[in-house]
């Protein structure tokens with residue numbers, strides 16, 4: 001289910017604009033033009049976030065009064081205020097009355113999306129955890145039965161019940177985060193959050209705010225990731241990317257099990273289990289003075305190493321089946337059979353991007369394979385780089401007027417979609433409805449065909 005956003009503004013144009021931008025990003029949007037409708041909609045169903053204009057002409061209540069009414073009903077519901085140019089005082093007063101943040105009109109789309117993303121973070125985490133708990137009930141997500149993976153699984157099981165810190169090493173895309181989530185799911189902390197700190201994606205200037213949260217005048221403005229992970233697991237993804245001064249503060253948190261919010265003075269206690277990951281050799285990072293040795297010993301109580309996919313090719317058939325089944329199901333199709341030649345090609349390839357690359361290749365193949373060919377996947381349906389077709393020439397591959405068949409098919413699809421989208425003046429929802437696809441599936445297809453406008457970093461932020 002998509003996250004649901006309520007947009008409250010007296011100007012129809014603004015409502016539609018904002019709702020359009022958010023719908024294209026995959027959010028579900030409702031709109032209200034006055035205070036009475038807005039509050040009735042909230043009572044009907046609690047949205048994930050409310051975007052609220054301070055001016056509501058023709059309404060019984062103005063924006064700030066609506067804000068008070070919302071906070072009286074649903075204190076934890078995030079509200080973002082739209083303020084007109086020059087209304088900074090009002091906006092600041094809104095924040096002191098419980099609004100999460102404000103957006104000054106005219107605003108940039110990127111800022112709108114950033115604020116909405118931030119406001120929905122907690123809910124996303126909660127949902128993701130619920131989803132993962134369901135998924136992990138069968139313990140089938142950490143696919144693979146090579147000796148290496150069996151050993152990793154056994155270690156995870158052994159340490160899940162302890163509170164020991166675990167450091168998972170392995171190349172990018174090898175499944176370090178999947179392993180960390182499995183550890184969490186098997187631990188007594190499974191009912192609480194699994195929170196990822198993506199050390200590479202948080203800018204160094206924002207690192208402390210993100211991790212420790214912010215407060216002003218003793219009031220919490222925004223909880224940090226540490227607080228969200230209370231009772232659960234904090235996953236430090238790629239620890240070596242953490243700035244040195246943050247490493248020092250993390251070390252202090254690990255020692256004291258408490259921290260101070262940015263702008264605050266009180267110690268806030270937390271109970272988190274820290275699991276970290278690294279694709280680099282931390283001993284080298286230490287000798288080059290980029291990583292603190294004392295922190296390394298704190299984090300590395302139980303080391304777990306996940307080999308590259310090329311070093312455990314036995315896992316490729318199970319992983320391929322797993323991904324083909326999953327992506328076929330998403331398209332409403334039965335899992336295809338993979339011919340022996342295609343499987344041999346998958347097993348022979350080197351997978352520099354590891355399991356993530358395999359997953360992306362399978363997803364791409366499922367999306368781009370015409371339904372009539374879907375029952376049996378042969379090498380001709382796999383990307384040329386996998387079957388050793390010699391890169392762009394696609395030598396040895398079937399072709400249409402000199403263009404490799406696969407590329408010709410993609411060109412055709414691109415042109416077809418371009419025409420349909422133009423026909424509906426760029427409205428993705430209408431286009432998807434017309435061609436009988438889910439909007440999210442069409443978005444994904446556009447992205448894969450290089451026609452998407454979605455920003456980088458969505459869907460687990462993975463490269464192709």
Ligand SMILES: Nc1ncnc2c1ncn2[C@@H]1O[C@H](COP(=O)(O)OP(=O)(O)OP(=O)(O)O)[C@@H](O)[C@H]1O
Pocket residue numbers: 141142143144170171172173174175176177178179237277279355356359460
């Ligand atoms: N053993 C596995 N079973 C099922 N899916 C896997 C497995 N290993 C990896 N994946 C999939 O591959 C993708 C990458 O995995 P993951 O994010 O855990 O890798 P990582 O090692 O943490 O990578 P990075 O360091 O680049 O973040 C994920 O989408 C995950 O679902």
